[in-house]
Amino acid sequence: TERTYIMIKPDGVQRGLIxxxxxxxxxxxxxxxGLKMMSVEKSHAEAxxxxxxxxxxxxxxxxxxxxxPVCAMCWEGKDVVKTGRKIIGxxxxxxxxxxxxxxxxxxxxxxxxIHGSDxxxxxxxxxxxxxxxxxxx
Ligand code: ATP
Ligand code: MG
Numbered sequence: 001t002e003r004t005y006i007m008i009k010p011d012g013v014q015r016g017l018i019x020x021x022x023x024x025x026x027x028x029x030x031x032x033x034g035l036k037m038m039s040v041e042k043s044h045a046e047a048x049x050x051x052x053x054x055x056x057x058x059x060x061x062x063x064x065x066x067x068x069p070v071c072a073m074c075w076e077g078k079d080v081v082k083t084g085r086k087i088i089g090x091x092x093x094x095x096x097x098x099x100x101x102x103x104x105x106x107x108x109x110x111x112x113x114i115h116g117s118d119x120x121x122x123x124x125x126x127x128x129x130x131x132x133x134x135x136x137x
Pocket of ligand 2: 116118
């Protein structure tokens with residue numbers, strides 16, 4: 001079955017949203033296969049967001065991800081990559097609908113609580129980066 005990489009960013013952890021976020025994915029029917037708290041090295045954050053390295057906000061984004069521990073997760077289930085992105089909501093706060101995680105809990109694109117892989121191929125790459133020892137089968 002399909003798997004995706006979901007990460008609660010430092011602001012989501014600090015605001016006490018780990019439980020709420022896990023509940024939303026569980027309620028939808030997805031299965032948690034991997035979970036760990038992690039302090040992120042700069043080089044690791046840069047590798048994760050390598051596709052965005054030319055963006056003006058890249059430096060700030062890497063600093064944000066490294067600023068405090070994140071909660072790294074692997075979720076599994078039918079169409080979990082696309083459905084996970086729907087549960088998370090749009091990147092642009094003006095477009096993130098109430099009922100989504102971003103639409104319910106944040107207003108700033110630079111402090112948007114949560115990451116979700118954007119395609120099956122990026123999910124595989126990201127899971128290999130964040131869970132090099134694998135996850136539960
Ligand atoms: P993510 O990859 O974290 O799930 P996303 O796929 O919705 O988010 P991307 O375009 O991949 O959006 O951007 C990655 C992250 O970079 C965003 O989640 C956000 O934290 C940050 N970001 C994106 N655009 C901006 C911006 N204009 N200003 C500041 N930060 C931004
Ligand atoms: Mg993205």
